[in-house]
Amino acid sequence: METVSMPARIGGFNVVRRIARGGYGTVYHARGPGGDVAVKLYERTRDPDVVEDSRTTNGSELKRLRLAREQARAQMSLRHPNVVKMLGYGRTAEGFVVLMDLVRGWSLREILSDGRGVPPRLAIAWFLQIISALDHAHARGIVHGDLKPANVLVCRDLARVQVTDFGGAAGVRSPEVDDPRLPCTRSYAAPEVIAGERPDARSDVYSAGLVLAEMLGQKVWDSGRRIRMVLLKCLAARPEARPQTARQILRVLTKRGLRKTRAKPRPRPARSSEGTSLAWLGPMLAVLTWVLLVLVLMTPR
Ligand SMILES: Nc1ncnc2c1ncn2[C@@H]1O[C@H](COP(=O)(O)OP(=O)(O)OP(=O)(O)O)[C@@H](O)[C@H]1O
Numbered sequence: 322m323e324t325v326s327m328p329a330r331i332g333g334f335n336v337v338r339r340i341a342r343g344g345y346g347t348v349y350h351a352r353g354p355g356g357d358v359a360v361k362l363y364e365r366t367r368d369p370d371v372v373e374d375s376r377t378t379n380g381s382e383l384k385r386l387r388l389a390r391e392q393a394r395a396q397m398s399l400r401h402p403n404v405v406k407m408l409g410y411g412r413t414a415e416g417f418v419v420l421m422d423l424v425r426g427w428s429l430r431e432i433l434s435d436g437r438g439v440p441p442r443l444a445i446a447w448f449l450q451i452i453s454a455l456d457h458a459h460a461r462g463i464v465h466g467d468l469k470p471a472n473v474l475v476c477r478d479l480a481r482v483q484v485t486d487f488g489g490a491a492g493v494r495s496p497e498v499d500d501p502r503l504p505c506t507r508s509y510a511a512p513e514v515i516a517g518e519r520p521d522a523r524s525d526v527y528s529a530g531l532v533l534a535e536m537l538g539q540k541v542w543d544s545g546r547r548i549r550m551v552l553l554k555c556l557a558a559r560p561e562a563r564p565q566t567a568r569q570i571l572r573v574l575t576k577r578g579l580r581k582t583r584a585k586p587r588p589r590p591a592r593s594s595e596g597t598s599l600a601w602l603g604p605m606l607a608v609l610t611w612v613l614l615v616l617v618l619m620t621p622r
């Protein structure tokens with residue numbers, strides 16, 4: 322059995338528990354003077370600046386640290402309710418660390434692990450939030466580059482999701498990277514990215530489509546025509562055939578969605594007592610009109 326040692330402290334923070342181990346680091350729940358945070362620790366590594374000077378460091382590790390730093394920088398420039406807030410990054414005695422808001426809940430990976438998806442209403446709401454986060458980043462020139470369920474965190478009340486690990490696109494085309502896990506997870510990558518092109522807004526859209534498909538699972542046919550159409554478009558093999566931006570998806574889904582939800586409130590169904598009290602009015606008026614007409618016609622002039 323694998324025994325995992327957990328540091329008692331990282332930087333100035335007391336480690337409360339280990340949340341999960343990712344491909345390149347371990348995420349901890351930690352407590353500091355300002356409250357609870359999530360700390361991602363890249364163990365057994367040194368500060369990227371030191372590593373970059375070292376001739377002994379292999380290309381993969383160098384790439385990984387540069388990527389971690391670029392990701393942290395990219396995410397620090399984002400402020401959006403559906404993006405995990407990045408608090409800082411830097412060197413500690415334990416290794417390179419990234420400090421984030423702690424999201425209390427689960428990763429979407431955990432939620433989807435049974436392969437059954439989630440109810441379509443939830444899937445669509447979460448997809449819209451993921452797309453809003455992408456739109457916010459794209460508008461600032463930041464491509465996610467590694468969108469996947471493990472990088473989508475679901476808050477405990479299920480009402481909000483937050484995307485993390487933005488900026489994974491930074492090193493995608495680096496020739497010195499020979500680790501197939503670097504720098505993006507291929508199972509969610511767009512075909513052109515797998516073929517070696519740089520990720521862009523459209524490849525993020527493709528990955529978001531895959532995440533949506535997984536969230537809907539076998540309930541895709543219950544999700545409605547509009548969302549199925551968006552899903553199909555997001556998953557087009559050719560990037561030109563997809564929605565070109567996250568904003569386009571938002572427009573399609575929210576414009577029509579709003580029209581639907583803002584639809585005029587239906588007239589309140591008359592209670593049965595109201596129904597019977599007014600039902601006689603129509604026929605009664607018609608009879609009265611006829612009686613009046615007959616009276617007028619029969620009146621001698
Ligand atoms: N800010 C956070 N708050 C709470 N949990 C988090 C936070 N960031 C990450 N996690 C948890 O830690 C797990 C591991 O994250 P990490 O980014 O290290 O790996 P990963 O996303 O699974 O893979 P990769 O290394 O390819 O990004 C996530 O799946 C999530 O469950």
Ligand SMILES: [Mg+2]
Pocket residue numbers: 343471472485486
């Ligand atoms: Mg991650």
